[in-house]
Amino acid sequence: MLGVNQYGKAETHLVRVVRDGDVHELRDLLVSVALSGNLDDVHLRGDNSAVLATDTQKNTVYAFAKEHGVGTPEEFALLLARHFLDGAITRARVQVVEVGWARLGDHAFVQSSREQRVATVIASGADAWFVSGVSELVLLKTTDSEFHGFPRDRYTTLTETTDRVLATAVSARWRHDGSASFEDARGALLDTFAAHHSLSLQQTLYAMGSALLSACGSVHEVRLSMPNKHHFVVDLSPFGLENPNEVFHADDRPYGLIEGAVVRDGAPDPGPVWDPYPLV
Known part of the structure; x- marks a missing residue:
């Protein structure tokens, strides 16, 4: 039965x-x-x-x-x-x-439910190195993001856009002398993401890293890993409906992964203590 x-x-x-x-x-x-x-x-x-x-x-x-x-x-x-x-x-x-998403501005938001604060201290003899950061800092903005001008070949199907949803889950680590304010560093990342008009996620990564260095004078270097959490506009035309960038399919994989470091001019070389760390 x-x-x-x-x-x-x-x-x-x-x-x-x-x-x-x-x-x-x-x-x-x-x-x-x-x-x-x-x-x-x-x-x-x-x-x-x-x-x-x-x-x-x-x-x-x-x-x-x-x-x-x-x-x-x-x-x-x-x-x-x-x-x-x-x-x-x-x-x-x-x-x-x-x-839930918390508002950062008119069209920028932060999802805090998965965010983790990370602190690492490396001690060797009388010396100590400090690495602070965040993981899974999920950010999204509904406009002020573009992506166009990229090379095209026979395998390219991605359309160019001057208005897209930009979303990412930021993992960041910043190396400092022990006096950097976590709140100032995190705030610089959030404020820059919200205000920055993005032509690519790479450009946004550099702007966020630069803002953190400006806000925290004791930070020598910041490394960021930012996956592109793609949001695709759903084709509602089969149902007789228009969709002017209002309803999206959020696709979690595969995803573009943008990573990079922003280093202060004249920053001291930490030597092998820092090198074994992955990018983030």
Whole structure:
């Protein structure tokens, strides 16, 4: 006998940007759908006539975000669940998990739930070296980011853009004499990301590292690792909907990984103590 069963689309990652004037609103959701009902025929005979494709469920999540907005997670889940109760489907379970973002400016945000503060002290005899930093400092801005002018060959499909979502998870380490303020260093990274008009993530990395050196005179060098957390505009045209940079598919892999160091002129050479460290 066929026992209890269900099916659905799990963890559709939806990012919804509301562009109402200069101040943008950002919502970041993971939506999981599980449907059950009169589905014996698909299991026992391969008859798919009662099966709403999981790809259709994913598309519905994106389209509803545009057509109806998100509201509270409870409201959005109820809206979707009621929509999926149709014909053979007698039970719809929709789970919405929201990740919170704190505002840095009109259109820049920081996600702090995964952030870690890192401190390393290397002591040798009477000497000590200090390395401070952060990991998983997740940042996102909904505009003021471009990427164009890159070389193209027969394998290039990426389109050029003058307005994109720029998101990254910053890992940074800065070498100092023991007196650098963590708050000043972190603040310089955040403020620069928010204010900087980016032509590439590499340019933003250098600007953030330079700002940290300017804010903290005792820092000799900062090394940064910044993955490009891609956000792709969802094509809603099959559903008769326009999407002017409002509904995105957040793709976690593969990703571009941008890494680099910014060094103060005349900084003392730490020798082999610093060299064994990876870039971050």
